[in-house]
Amino acid sequence: MTTAPASNLLARLGRFIAELPGAPMALVERVIGTSRMAYVFILPNILFFGLFVFLPIGIDIYYSFTGGTALFPSQRPGVGGLQYHYLADCKNFYDPSSCREDYFWRGMWTSLKFTLIQVSVMVLVSLATALVLNMKIRARGFFRAVYFFPVLLSPVVVALVWKWILQPQGLLNAAIVGMGGQPILFLADAGWAMFWAIFVSVWAHTGFYTLILLAGLQAIPRDIYEAADMDGTRPLRQLVRLTLPLLWPNLLVVLVLVTIRGVQTFDEVFALTGGGPGTATMMIVQYIYTTAFASQVPDYGLAAAASVVLGLLLLVLTLTQLWLTRRRGAT
Amino acid sequence: MAALELHSIAKAYGRVSVLHDISLAVADGEFVVLVGPSGCGKSTLLRVIAGLESASDGQIRLDGQDVTRLAAAERGLAMVFQSYALYPHMSVRQNIAFALENMRLPKAEIARRVQSASEMLRLEPYLERRPGALSGGQRQRVAIGRAIVRDPKIFLFDEPLSNLDAELRVATRKELAALHARIGGTMIYVTHDQVEAMTLANRIVVLRAGRIEQIGTPLELYNQPCNEFVAGFIGSPRMNFIPVTAAEAGQVQVGAARFALAAAGALAAGDKATLGIRPEHIDLAPQGGDLEVEVNLIEQLGGETFVYGVLGDGSEVTMRSEGQSAIKRGDKVGISLQRQHVHLFGADGLALR
Numbered sequence: 001m002t003t004a005p006a007s008n009l010l011a012r013l014g015r016f017i018a019e020l021p022g023a024p025m026a027l028v029e030r031v032i033g034t035s036r037m038a039y040v041f042i043l044p045n046i047l048f049f050g051l052f053v054f055l056p057i058g059i060d061i062y063y064s065f066t067g068g069t070a071l072f073p074s075q076r077p078g079v080g081g082l083q084y085h086y087l088a089d090c091k092n093f094y095d096p097s098s099c100r101e102d103y104f105w106r107g108m109w110t111s112l113k114f115t116l117i118q119v120s121v122m123v124l125v126s127l128a129t130a131l132v133l134n135m136k137i138r139a140r141g142f143f144r145a146v147y148f149f150p151v152l153l154s155p156v157v158v159a160l161v162w163k164w165i166l167q168p169q170g171l172l173n174a175a176i177v178g179m180g181g182q183p184i185l186f187l188a189d190a191g192w193a194m195f196w197a198i199f200v201s202v203w204a205h206t207g208f209y210t211l212i213l214l215a216g217l218q219a220i221p222r223d224i225y226e227a228a229d230m231d232g233t234r235p236l237r238q239l240v241r242l243t244l245p246l247l248w249p250n251l252l253v254v255l256v257l258v259t260i261r262g263v264q265t266f267d268e269v270f271a272l273t274g275g276g277p278g279t280a281t282m283m284i285v286q287y288i289y290t291t292a293f294a295s296q297v298p299d300y301g302l303a304a305a306a307s308v309v310l311g312l313l314l315l316v317l318t319l320t321q322l323w324l325t326r327r328r329g330a331t
Numbered sequence: 332m333a334a335l336e337l338h339s340i341a342k343a344y345g346r347v348s349v350l351h352d353i354s355l356a357v358a359d360g361e362f363v364v365l366v367g368p369s370g371c372g373k374s375t376l377l378r379v380i381a382g383l384e385s386a387s388d389g390q391i392r393l394d395g396q397d398v399t400r401l402a403a404a405e406r407g408l409a410m411v412f413q414s415y416a417l418y419p420h421m422s423v424r425q426n427i428a429f430a431l432e433n434m435r436l437p438k439a440e441i442a443r444r445v446q447s448a449s450e451m452l453r454l455e456p457y458l459e460r461r462p463g464a465l466s467g468g469q470r471q472r473v474a475i476g477r478a479i480v481r482d483p484k485i486f487l488f489d490e491p492l493s494n495l496d497a498e499l500r501v502a503t504r505k506e507l508a509a510l511h512a513r514i515g516g517t518m519i520y521v522t523h524d525q526v527e528a529m530t531l532a533n534r535i536v537v538l539r540a541g542r543i544e545q546i547g548t549p550l551e552l553y554n555q556p557c558n559e560f561v562a563g564f565i566g567s568p569r570m571n572f573i574p575v576t577a578a579e580a581g582q583v584q585v586g587a588a589r590f591a592l593a594a595a596g597a598l599a600a601g602d603k604a605t606l607g608i609r610p611e612h613i614d615l616a617p618q619g620g621d622l623e624v625e626v627n628l629i630e631q632l633g634g635e636t637f638v639y640g641v642l643g644d645g646s647e648v649t650m651r652s653e654g655q656s657a658i659k660r661g662d663k664v665g666i667s668l669q670r671q672h673v674h675l676f677g678a679d680g681l682a683l684r
Contacts, residue, residue: 221414223416227410227416227477230383230404231429232430233429233433
């Protein structure tokens with residue numbers, strides 16, 4: 001029992017530290033009243049969000065109304081809505097080459113195309129994977145882990161791994177040549193580059209969405225399926241009439257998340273194709289990045305305006321998700 | 332409606348056997364209740380009959396036809412689950428109609444059957460509601476409606492009343508009995524509640540540890556239990572068991588008391604046995620009686636009284652008497668056993684007659 005005095009001391013020290021904020025908090029409470037104490041407790045988080053989320057948003061919006069190449073806000077002349085006017089200066093919105101900022105519109109259209117295809121493929125692949133992984137198959141735990149592993153990789157690592165596979169002397173071409181075929185320039189052909197951008201993106205993220213859908217599938221009580229068996233329900237009808245409606249809340253979450261992340265896609269595709277060939281795989285975020293940081297004359301104002309437009313687009317998508325989920329919750 | 336025969340049904344999960352050699356014949360239109368304590372295999376047996384589990388061994392015949400290897404849907408049975416297992420995203424009407432749509436019946440026929448079932452079960456006001464907006468009793472009726480519309484060969488019930496409160500349970504029990512009387516279907520019903528078993532069944536099958544202990548009408552099981560387990564399981568409060576030793580010439584000895592019993596003739600002097608007597612078959616005997624009991628608890632229910640006490644040898648005894656009683660805790664009272672209702676069980680637990 002020689003440690004008793006030491007542990008006693010530690011306990012007293014702990015109590016002292018724990019009670020340290022007691023007196024000042026009591027003072028604050030007396031001054032502002034108990035009902036307002038909640039604001040004191042959320043203050044640290046608000047400050048954190050303010051500094052790293054709301055402040056940058058404000059700065060971005062401010063920059064979008066300024067011009068010139070200077071970095072510091074004080075040195076940037078105000079130009080009103082000129083940057084937005086530049087972005088919207090198009091003869092025909094469906095033809096980017098008729099626009100003043102044709103790369104912005106190319107990026108927009110590419111992101112739209114990428115997102116539409118990627119969302120459909122991702123949802124179908126995740127759903128199919130989740131349905132299979134929810135069955136009583138051998139080594140189910142192993143397969144569940146295997147499908148999730150790519151999610152743990154950094155997007156750039158994913159892109160580099162696939163670049164090695166897809167490059168002209170890569171693994172895939174070696175296999176094609178080995179079977180007597182001609183090598184294919186997968187990343188130098190516009191169609192192939194888009195295909196692989198979508199493929200790699202689905203490969204890298206499908207595990208995450210599979211997990212969400214798998215959780216939803218497992219939350220469906222087993223006896224509902226037993227009742228359906230007794231009712232003589234055929235498998236396809238079981239899927240359409242029972243599984244999909246009961247899985248709908250999870251499907252909706254996946255749909256919205258995939259859409260938002262599809263619009264935001266940048267790092268993976270940029271590391272894989274660099275946006276090329278030409279602008280075939282250049283997404284909107286890459287346009288913003290290039291305009292602000294990677295062009296010879298940085299145009300922070302234009303990039304900021306494009307960011308605001310993208311932000312509004314994502315806001316609409318997010319609000320749609322909230323509306324859909326709340327509407328469902330209400331019924 | 333159909334008759335069911337089980338021939339030597341066994342079920343094992345890996346090395347764990349849960350059903351052993353179950354043979355049973357259920358006649359067309361009969362209401363058979365499978366009863367037993369938790370883990371006795373009664374629900375597993377029902378699921379094997381339903382086709383939700385496959386039998387490891389044995390044969391199931393429906394109206395003489397072997398259905399052992401048929402899938403659940405092909406057997407033409409309907410099941411009411413303990414949790415009701417209603418489709419939560421469908422209205423009551425869609426829930427009831429779902430199986431009929433699977434059978435691809437004409438729409439008019441589906442509507443007619445749903446209408447008739449919902450009238451019978453008083454579900455018409457709720458047809459457009461979802462299960463989440465119904466009370467437990469209403470959900471229960473929807474589950475039954477879903478079974479009825481299919482006009483199944485046999486109705487299977489898996490503890491259908493266990494999620495209801497006590498009052499509703501009694502009401503629904505009566506409705507089920509009335510339903511059976513009206514549609515006359517073959518019904519197999521699983522419960523652990525012996526009151527449900529006694530009130531609903533034409534015949535009761537008592538199961539223990541995956542084996543059938545006894546099959547009989549409710550009163551057969553009550554009056555002539557074949558062993559100590561069945562005697563203790565059927566009847567509430569349960570039968571009293573008192574250890575006795577056989578004395579000479581058809582007599583048994585309990586502590587210092589000794590009295591004659593017909594069934595004791597099968598015992599040799601000195602044999603150990605167990606005497607069984609139900610609480611309602613013990614009379615208070617102010618002058619002497621067979622045994623003396625020290626009272627340690629009294630429950631006055633108004634119309635009847637339960638008296639709990641201890642015999643000289645430490646055995647606990649419960650007595651039920653009509654009306655109200657003036658006995659107090661700590662009293663020592665004499666009791667006499669109604670001889671015609673005394674059961675005697677040998678050392679192996681089997682009834683001696």
